[in-house]
Amino acid sequence: MxxxxxxxxxxxxLLNQERIDLIKxxxxxxxxxxxxxxxxxxxNFVKFAQKWFFPLRPFQKFLIAFVFLYKQNGKRYYRDxxxxxxxxxxxxxxxxxxxxxxxxxxxxxxxxxGSIIANSExxxxxxxxEIADAxxxxxxxxxxxxxxxxTQTLVRSKSTNSTxxxxxxxxxxxxxxxxxxxxxxxxxxxxxDSNVKVHISGLGKKPNSRIFYIGTDGYVRDGFIxxxxxLAANVxxxxxxxxxxxxxxxxxxxxxxxxxxxxxxKSVPMLSKPITGYAEDLVEEIEKDYAxxxxxxxxxxxxxxKRMDIPSQSMESSVAPWDEIAATNQPIPDDLDGxxxxxxxxxxxxxxxxxxxxxxxxxxxxxxxxxxxxLKSFVDKYYGYxxxxxxxxxxxxxxEIPIREWEDAGHxxxxxxxxxxxxxxxxxxxxxxxxxxxxxxxMDNYRAxxxxxxxxxxxxxxxxxKNPTAIxxxxxxxxxxxxxxxxxxxxxxxxxxxxxxxxxVKTDKRGNKQYLKKExxxxxxxxxxAFEYTLYAIDYISDVDVSGFLSAVVNLDF
Numbered sequence: 376m377x378x379x380x381x382x383x384x385x386x387x388x389l390l391n392q393e394r395i396d397l398i399k400x401x402x403x404x405x406x407x408x409x410x411x412x413x414x415x416x417x418x419n420f421v422k423f424a425q426k427w428f429f430p431l432r433p434f435q436k437f438l439i440a441f442v443f444l445y446k447q448n449g450k451r452y453y454r455d456x457x458x459x460x461x462x463x464x465x466x467x468x469x470x471x472x473x474x475x476x477x478x479x480x481x482x483x484x485x486x487x488x489g490s491i492i493a494n495s496e497x498x499x500x501x502x503x504x505e506i507a508d509a510x511x512x513x514x515x516x517x518x519x520x521x522x523x524x525x526t527q528t529l530v531r532s533k534s535t536n537s538t539x540x541x542x543x544x545x546x547x548x549x550x551x552x553x554x555x556x557x558x559x560x561x562x563x564x565x566x567x568d569s570n571v572k573v574h575i576s577g578l579g580k581k582p583n584s585r586i587f588y589i590g591t592d593g594y595v596r597d598g599f600i601x602x603x604x605x606l607a608a609n610v611x612x613x614x615x616x617x618x619x620x621x622x623x624x625x626x627x628x629x630x631x632x633x634x635x636x637x638x639x640x641k642s643v644p645m646l647s648k649p650i651t652g653y654a655e656d657l658v659e660e661i662e663k664d665y666a667x668x669x670x671x672x673x674x675x676x677x678x679x680x681k682r683m684d685i686p687s688q689s690m691e692s693s694v695a696p697w698d699e700i701a702a703t704n705q706p707i708p709d710d711l712d713g714x715x716x717x718x719x720x721x722x723x724x725x726x727x728x729x730x731x732x733x734x735x736x737x738x739x740x741x742x743x744x745x746x747x748x749x750l751k752s753f754v755d756k757y758y759g760y761x762x763x764x765x766x767x768x769x770x771x772x773x774x775e776i777p778i779r780e781w782e783d784a785g786h787x788x789x790x791x792x793x794x795x796x797x798x799x800x801x802x803x804x805x806x807x808x809x810x811x812x813x814x815x816x817x818m819d820n821y822r823a824x825x826x827x828x829x830x831x832x833x834x835x836x837x838x839x840x841k842n843p844t845a846i847x848x849x850x851x852x853x854x855x856x857x858x859x860x861x862x863x864x865x866x867x868x869x870x871x872x873x874x875x876x877x878x879x880v881k882t883d884k885r886g887n888k889q890y891l892k893k894e895x896x897x898x899x900x901x902x903x904x905a906f907e908y909t910l911y912a913i914d915y916i917s918d919v920d921v922s923g924f925l926s927a928v929v930n931l932d933f
Contacts, residue, residue: 376412379437387648388433391641393624396611404617409447416443419481424472427509427519430652434644435469441621442473442585451583453621457603458589460625461642461684463657466589470558471502475509475530477556477585478537479522487537487555487581492574494564499541502558506530506539542574555581563593563600567777571599592626592686596697596876597869626684633683636662642683694878694890694903695858702858703865703872707744708737715916716811718835719908720800720818720826721901727753730874730901731800733807734909736918741857742864743906744807745871747787748799754778754789757897776873786870801829808835814915817908819843838912848887850910874902 380398382388390398420439424431431439444452458466474489476482493499507525509515524531531538537555557574565571578584588603607622609615625644632638639661640646645654646661661682668674680686686697694700714735722729732745754760758778781787788799807813816830819840827837840846857863865871877898879891890907892900 376437376440379433382433382647388644389638389640389647391624391626391628393607393611393622393626397622400611400613400617400622404613405444405452408452408617410452411445411447412440413443413445416482420473420476423476423479423481424469427475427515428472428505429468431469432465432645432647432654434647435465438469438623439473451585452618454578454585454618455620456585456587456623457607457620458587458623459591459600459604459684460623460644461639462591462681463661464625464643464645465653467501467560468505470560470587470589471505471509473587474502474539474556474558475506475523478530478532478535478539480532480534482537483535484555484582485535485537486553487535488553489537489539489556489558490554490574491539491541491558491560492543492570493541493560494543495561496541496543498561499543500527501541501560503528503530503539503541553577553580554584556585556587558587558589560589562588562590562603564595565599566595567780568599568602569777591681591684593680594686596686597701597872601701624684627679630679630685633665633679636665639683642685692879692893694854694875694880697876699858699861700872700875702861703863704867705861705864707742707864707866711735711737711742712810714811714919716807716813717909717912717916718804718807718813718816719905719911720804720816720822721904721908722795722822723899723901725795725797725825726750728899728901729795729800730905731803732902732905732909733804733811733813734906734913735811736913736916737864739918740862740864741910741913743871743909745786745865745868745902745905746803747870747902748795749778749787749789750795751789751791760789777869781870784869786868797826797829800826801833804830804835805833815912817912819908840908840911844889846907846911847889850907851888853910853913854907871902871906874900875906878903 379388383390383395383398417436417440420443421431421436438458441453442451442456446452460466470491474491478487478489491499491502493501504527506523507527507530510519510523510525510530522533524533529538529540554577557578559565559571559574575586578586590600593600603620604624606615606620607624610617610619610622626642627633627638628641632641643657643661645657650658664674664678664682668678714737716733716735718731718733720729720731728747728749730745730747732743734741734743736742751760758776760778778787778789782789790796790799804813804816813835815838816835817838817840818826820843823837823839827839830837877893877900879893881889881891883889890900890903892898
C-alpha cells in the first residue's frame, strides 16, 4: 500500500483526481482509526496470485491490501469495494485470483461461498473459467487439483467446502443465498439496484462478507453506476462514513487528455512504467484503437467511455452532456403559485405515451412541472412493466427503465385503455391552472386535431405550431444556453431526464438544429418535446410573482 503511494508522490505513477483524493481521504479519515492490515493474508494472496495466475502490478497490490484491512475486533473494515478503470486494466484477472483465494484454505473460512454476477452468461463465467483453466493447467494440476474441484460452471475448495459460482443479473430464485462474497461485473449496464439487493440479501450470514462492484463507465445515465460514483464522491469528501465503500476510480480527468498517450495511465493503471509483458501488448492495442479514430470518428464515444472510463456524449448527437441534463435536478421553488405559465402537450401517438408540461419563469430560471401517461399494453411489450421481475431483459427487445418506480414516484400514470383518453392531460392542466395563470397551451397541428377543442372548451387559449420542425432551430439557442447555465429546473424528474437523453440532435448544412429520436419506438422523447413547446411561447409570460399584489387588491375596501 505504501509502495504505491510512494510511487505517486515521487512521480513514478500518474493518478487522476479521484485517486489523488483517495490518498488524501485515506490519510485523513482511515489511517487515523485504530485499524490494522493483516500482513499474513496480504502476503499469502500475493504469493498465491503470482504463483498460480500472473505477476501483480503495484496498483493491484494496493487494491488487495484494503480487502484485508481490519478493525481491532477482527472484523473487516470495508464491506463494499468499487473498482472502476478503463478496459485492459486487468479487473477480471485480479477478481479471478481473489475469488480463488477467498474460497481457499488460505482465507480459512468454511463455507465462504462466492457469486460472480454479470448481465450475460459469457461475462459472468469469465472468472470461473479462468480459475478452472488455472487448476487444470498441466503445470499446476498436481497441486491445485488436490485443492479444488473445478468445472466451467463452478469451483469448489475441497478443504473449506466453499464454492464459487457465476450467475446472471436476473435476480429470480436467488433469495436465501448464504454467500460470503459477491462480485458484480458490468455494473455500467445496471439501471438500478433491484437485482443487486436480491443477490446480497444473504450476506452477513458468513463472517467478513464482502461485495465488489467492478467495471468501466457506460451509457446508462442516472442509473446504478452514477449513484455509486456519487456515493464514492461523498466518501472522498468526508460527507459519508469512511467505511461506506472503498472508492477506486481510474479515469481521465478531462476529454482533452485523450490526445496525450502519457495521460492514458490515469484510466488504465496497467500502463504505468515499467511497461512489460501484457502491458506492452495492451499499449499497442490502445494506440491502434486511437489511430483508428482518424478514419472512424464515430468510435470516439466507445473509446472515451470504455478505454478512458470517461463517458462521452457528442454535442452533435445529444441535447447536452449528461452532467448538464442531471443538473436540472434542482428543488422546485416553493413560491411559484400565482405566477404566469405556459403549458404544452405532446405525443407521438395516443397508443403509447402522452406528456403535458407547464413552465414558469422564476428569478431568471425556467421551472418545468410535467406529467406523463402511457398505455399498459405498450409498457408491457417494450419495458416488461407487468413482469414480476421487470428488469429481466430480453436482448434487443426492450430498453431497461425503472418505469414502475417512476409510476410510484408520481411522474407517470399507466393506463389500461385502448388509447390514451385526452381528458387525462386536460384534467392535469386544469389542476395546474388552480396554481398558475396559464396564458397559453402550445401544441402542433397534429396534436391540435385531438386536443384543441377540449382545451378551448375548458377555457384555455391554444397556440398551434404550424411547422414544428422549424421551431427546433428557433429554440436551439435557449436550449443550448440553458443547460450549461443550469437555467432549467425540473426537480427530481428522472423520466424527463431520460426523455431528454433520448433526443438526437441533427444539424443541417446551414447550422439549423433538429431534435429527433435516437431510437424510434422505445426511447421516448415526448416529455422533452412538451418542455420544448413551452419554450416556444415563453416570452408571453413575465418573471414576476403577482400573487401577493392580487391578494392585496382583493383585500382592499373600496
